[in-house]
Amino acid sequence: MPLKPMLAAGVGLLVAGLIAFALVNVPPGDAQAEYGDVVINNYSDDAGMRPVVFPHWFHRIRFRCNVCHAELGFEFKAGGNDINMLKIFDGEFCGACHNSEIAWGVENCVLCHTGMPGMRTRVHHSTSDRLVAPPSAKGQ
């Protein structure tokens, strides 16, 4: 075998190897949630529903913080807003938009109640969530 094809084969092998390594190197992890994804499980589990996953990123593309956190009165705290379905039906909290006019209506249960059952209320990847806690104090 002449030298040049051999060299090409070597380089090809190397590149293929590197690509394979890069693919394998995608780290495992249970929470690949997006930064700022909020899990709300104040009442869901007890009511036999999946917890709600609220994607901040999706909403901030469409509305500035002002809309929900000033106009609609959402507190800056995961689980700190006493949201229930009755209030949503009445147009409070999520119901201000999720009314089939601005966004999908409340009949689409499975679009908001999408979380893994049993997850605790929290903001994913938040700094305080990442503070090291003794294993016994961890919620999950």
Added chain:
Amino acid sequence: MKKSDRLTLFCVVALLVGTAALAMAGMAVTGLAGTKKPGGQAPVVSIAQADTVNSPKKKPSAANTFNRLMKKPASAPHASPVDDGIHDPENSGTHLLQWPTEAFQNLPGTNDGNRVDWVTALKEGAIAPRYELEDPDAEAFTMDLVIVREVKGSMPDVVYPHQEHTEWLDCTNCHDEIFVPAKGENQISMAAILLGQKCGVCHGKVAFPVTDCRRCHSKPKSVEQLRALAKRSAWPAKDSGPKKQ
């Protein structure tokens, strides 16, 4: 042996050695690439994975891993809702949700948080979020006032721009509950921020995380300030012998 045969033999040996070297380099490179990954926790991955790669060897005790308190790093950014670990793939609605990758494809990037530079995205018009629920044309009520907070030590001072914040938020979101609108009236510490107070009410939850130090600590101390600081913290203390130049 003919000359061409010798050359072929040499090439084969070189290829084999090269492959082995490449495989090892591959491991090393992925380790390196890991450290460059956004999120800042990647080194743990490469070490954890090195363990699994060398599985025939005796594994070190699980009690003495590289950093037993460090959480496993979050995976590659922007997993789909189906496999991000928090949405239930068994729920039919999960499969209808938008992927972050799709939403973020034309937005300016950063290395942390959502890997989106939201302030620039808004400024450049890459996104056009409403400021008011009812009125699509409502303009943000902004204020152009920059606050510089002097901080301890050699850490650059914090520059706080009201402009960027009021593009998104209402005055009442911060004043007076989180920050008293008066100079010197607000005690802010990184400890408080890490616990989700003060700036940490948003930064480290939805706004860019606190690991991006220099986005806030952006005004370097002057040379004079740094000299004074060095003088004050000189070691050994003044009266304990001659000082080295």
